[in-house]
Amino acid sequence: MSSRQYIKLAGSLPPRLTRFFARYPPQALLSQSTPPTSSTPAQKHPVTGKWHDPVFSLRRQAELVKLARQHGVEELLPYTVKGTEERLRRRAENGLRVKGTGVGQRVKGKESERTLKGRLEKRRQAMLEMPQMIQTWKERGHGRGWKKWPK
Amino acid sequence: MAKKAKSRTIAVRLVSMALTGYYKTLIRPRTHRPLSMLKYDPVVRKKVLFLEQKRGGR
Numbered sequence: 001m002s003s004r005q006y007i008k009l010a011g012s013l014p015p016r017l018t019r020f021f022a023r024y025p026p027q028a029l030l031s032q033s034t035p036p037t038s039s040t041p042a043q044k045h046p047v048t049g050k051w052h053d054p055v056f057s058l059r060r061q062a063e064l065v066k067l068a069r070q071h072g073v074e075e076l077l078p079y080t081v082k083g084t085e086e087r088l089r090r091r092a093e094n095g096l097r098v099k100g101t102g103v104g105q106r107v108k109g110k111e112s113e114r115t116l117k118g119r120l121e122k123r124r125q126a127m128l129e130m131p132q133m134i135q136t137w138k139e140r141g142h143g144r145g146w147k148k149w150p151k
Numbered sequence: 152m153a154k155k156a157k158s159r160t161i162a163v164r165l166v167s168m169a170l171t172g173y174y175k176t177l178i179r180p181r182t183h184r185p186l187s188m189l190k191y192d193p194v195v196r197k198k199v200l201f202l203e204q205k206r207g208g209r
Contacts, residue, residue: 120169126170127195134189134200135167143187149205150166 009073022133026076058082101118157181165201167192175201 010018043052056064062082068074074084100107107115140146161181167173171194179186185203192199 088157124172125196126168127199130197130199132168137187137200143202144184146185146187146202148187150168150202151205151207 013071013073014067017064017071017073020064021076024078027078161206163206164204165190166204167194168200168202169195169197171195174204 001091010021042054044050045052050060054061058081059078065074065077065080065082065084068077077083080086094102137143137146159181160178162176162178163186165175165177165186165188167190170193171192173192173194175190177186184206187200187202189198191197192201
C-alpha cells in the first residue's frame with residue numbers, strides 16, 4: 001500500500017484505532033532502521049530486571065483486536081495473544097480442553113475436596129468402632145469412669 | 152477490684168464420636184461431672200455417643 005492509501009484508510013478508522021496506530025505504527029510503515037516497539041506483552045527491564053506491565057492490558061488488547069477486525073485492519077496490529085490467528089492456533093492445539101485438565105496437569109480443588117476421602121474414611125472407621133465404644137461406655141457407668149474425653 | 156463471680160452453670164460442647172464434626176451445646180452445673188450421652192447424629196443418621204469436649208483456654 002502507498003502512503004496515500006494509508007492516509008485514506010486512517011481517515012476511515014475509528015479514533016481509538018487511529019490513536020493506537022499513531023502511537024505504534026504498523027511495521028510496514030516504519031523504516032527498517034528503527035527497532036520495533038512493543039506495546040503488548042509484559043516486559044522485563046534490561047537494566048533493573050524488573051517486570052513492567054504491558055502498555056495495553058489484555059482486555060484492551062482484545063478490544064483493539066475486535067475493533068481492528070471489524071474494520072479489516074487486524075494484520076496491521078502488532079503481535080498479541082488476543083489476535084485471531086493466535087486464538088485459532090490455540091484452539092487447534094488444545095481443542096475445547098478445560099484449563100488444568102491436560103496431560104500431567106491436575107486441578108487443585110478446594111481444601112474440602114482434597115481432604116474429603118480421608119475424612120470419610122475416618123468417619124467410617126469411627127462408625128465401625130461405635131457399637132464397641134457404646135458398650136464400654138455403658139459398662140463404665142454411662143461416663144462416670146470415662147477417661148478419654150475428646151479435646 | 153474484686154473479681155467477678157463465676158456463674159454456677161457453664162455451656163459445654165458435646166461432640167459426636169462418629170467424627171462428623173457435629174456437636175450439641177448443653178448447659179450443666181460447673182461442679183457436675185462431664186456430660187456424655189447417646190444422641191442422634193444427622194450426618195451418619197444414627198444414634199451415636201456424644202462426649203463432652205475438654206474445655207481449655209485458647
